[in-house]
Amino acid sequence: MKLMRWLMGWVRFRIVSPHGGEIFLNCCTRAGIHLWQVRPGKKGMTACVRAGQYRVLRKPARQAHVRLRVQRRCGLPLKIAHLRGRPGLAAGAALFCVVLLGLGQFFWTVEISGCKSIPEKDIRSALQQQGIAPGCAKRGFSARAVQTRLMEKFPNISWVSVNDHGGDVYVQLTEKDEQPPVTDQRGWYQLQAVQSGVVVEMHIHAGTAKVQVGDGVSPGQLLVSPVVENKDEKFMALYHAAGTVIAQTSHTLTVQMPFAIQHWEPAGPSVERRALSVFGVQLPLSMQLPPKGKVQRSGERTAVHLCGKELPLTVTREVLTPVRQTVEKRTRRQAEAEAVKMLAVKEKTDLPGAKVVQHRDTVKEDKTGITVIRKLTCRENIAKEVKIAADGSPA
Amino acid sequence: MRLPEKPSLLVQSGEKLELAGNREATVDGCGGVLEYTQNVVCIRYGHGVLRFVGRGLTLHSLEQHSLIVSGYITEIAYAACGELLTPLPENGGEQP
Numbered sequence: 001m002k003l004m005r006w007l008m009g010w011v012r013f014r015i016v017s018p019h020g021g022e023i024f025l026n027c028c029t030r031a032g033i034h035l036w037q038v039r040p041g042k043k044g045m046t047a048c049v050r051a052g053q054y055r056v057l058r059k060p061a062r063q064a065h066v067r068l069r070v071q072r073r074c075g076l077p078l079k080i081a082h083l084r085g086r087p088g089l090a091a092g093a094a095l096f097c098v099v100l101l102g103l104g105q106f107f108w109t110v111e112i113s114g115c116k117s118i119p120e121k122d123i124r125s126a127l128q129q130q131g132i133a134p135g136c137a138k139r140g141f142s143a144r145a146v147q148t149r150l151m152e153k154f155p156n157i158s159w160v161s162v163n164d165h166g167g168d169v170y171v172q173l174t175e176k177d178e179q180p181p182v183t184d185q186r187g188w189y190q191l192q193a194v195q196s197g198v199v200v201e202m203h204i205h206a207g208t209a210k211v212q213v214g215d216g217v218s219p220g221q222l223l224v225s226p227v228v229e230n231k232d233e234k235f236m237a238l239y240h241a242a243g244t245v246i247a248q249t250s251h252t253l254t255v256q257m258p259f260a261i262q263h264w265e266p267a268g269p270s271v272e273r274r275a276l277s278v279f280g281v282q283l284p285l286s287m288q289l290p291p292k293g294k295v296q297r298s299g300e301r302t303a304v305h306l307c308g309k310e311l312p313l314t315v316t317r318e319v320l321t322p323v324r325q326t327v328e329k330r331t332r333r334q335a336e337a338e339a340v341k342m343l344a345v346k347e348k349t350d351l352p353g354a355k356v357v358q359h360r361d362t363v364k365e366d367k368t369g370i371t372v373i374r375k376l377t378c379r380e381n382i383a384k385e386v387k388i389a390a391d392g393s394p395a
Numbered sequence: 396m397r398l399p400e401k402p403s404l405l406v407q408s409g410e411k412l413e414l415a416g417n418r419e420a421t422v423d424g425c426g427g428v429l430e431y432t433q434n435v436v437c438i439r440y441g442h443g444v445l446r447f448v449g450r451g452l453t454l455h456s457l458e459q460h461s462l463i464v465s466g467y468i469t470e471i472a473y474a475a476c477g478e479l480l481t482p483l484p485e486n487g488g489e490q491p
């Protein structure tokens with residue numbers, strides 16, 4: 001109550017009357033004026049009234065034929081009375097409230113945590129499509145809907161939580177763990193050829209070999225059977241066939257290499273430009289214009305942090321380099337050397353487990369370039385475990 | 396929902412007197428202040444007159460139909476319509 005009175009402001013006054021102030025008090029109560037701390041005194045009664053109601057006391061005072069003398073004024077309105085001549089302060093306070101309320105209707109920051117294999121950039125892009133980005137309005141925001149859409153868009157997410165706290169959005173997610181391969185120990189397996197070739201070496205650990213060294217095999221042919229016959233006790237048993245079957249195989253790799261290669265090269269000095277992004281609105285900080293013609297863009301975006309919190313301010317640095325297309329011509333020897341390098345790389349990627357025994361290159365030339373065909377003779381394991389069903393057919 | 400019922404007397408008259416020890420008295424249904432000094436507060440109360448006698452009496456709050464008398468209250472007297480209050484001693488009710 002005291003605080004309220006101080007906020008509203010109050011006045012203590014003296015009732016000057018030769019007859020006492022009872023009539024004045026009754027006039028005040030009839031007029032609906034609330035008085036408090038009414039104290040009798042030798043010079044007359046004193047009482048307190050709200051600062052705004054002091055002027056209203058004139059009428060009851062006239063009716064009761066008393067005069068009022070102000071003794072003390074107190075409260076917030078009197079403290080700030082000297083600021084009445086500065087409307088800018090009130091306008092500033094009002095503007096502050098309006099800006100505060102206005103900015104509260106937008107998202108300021110979006111913080112994402114828990115990304116492992118999914119790029120954070122992709123999550124941000126998906127959120128932006130749903131209207132969640134610095135500078136976007138909060139109107140119609142539904143955390144549940146956003147969570148559902150994120151789960152639909154990224155099947156690798158096992159759990160996601162979207163929470164808004166004021167103008168900040170926190171996205172926490174957990175990605176699915178890759179299921180470890182389960183070794184199937186049950187059932188029967190046979191070894192089949194995955195590549196045609198001539199068998200040159202066999203190492204059988206379990207099962208019965210169906211081919212011999214020197215045999216030619218085709219893809220899908222049975223190499224080792226899971227059925228093992230015991231001749232002494234006259235019964236047959238099924239095993240998990242295991243082993244390696246090394247065969248001499250043939251492969252062909254082809255690489256085309258043109259004589260002319262088009263590439264871009266700098267055609268002038270680079271231009272560096274900076275921009276400040278506030279709520280997604282870019283404000284240029286440089287006056288330089290971009291170079292004419294084709295340009296190559298590179299740069300970086302740096303978010304401004306305050307006390308470990310990302311602000312909706314981003315400084316963008318962009319380097320624009322004018323480029324032009326040039327054609328580099330190569331001789332046949334240069335093209336061949338380049339093709340050989342590419343073939344070596346291709347061998348490693350396409351035939352990872354094969355040991356190259358022999359290779360022969362054939363070069364064909366036309367107007368545009370050369371085609372190098374490499375025929376390889378390799379030694380590699382061609383056996384592959386294939387599970388079979390109970391009736392003996394591959395599962 | 397049924398609200399608790401008020402005592403029938405209060406509902407009829409609208410007047411209520413509440414004492415907090417002998418230091419404070421809250422009066423609802425006050426019809427006006429008749430006399431007010433440091434030692435005596437006399438008010439119109441219903442169809443009669445209510446008088447508080449004591450020392451250092453102040454009107455803590457004064458509103459249209461209620462007031463709070465605070466101080467050291469020594470005597471409360473009530474006179475119905477047509478009756479007279481007992482006269483105060485010569486010193487104006489001041490207790491020795």
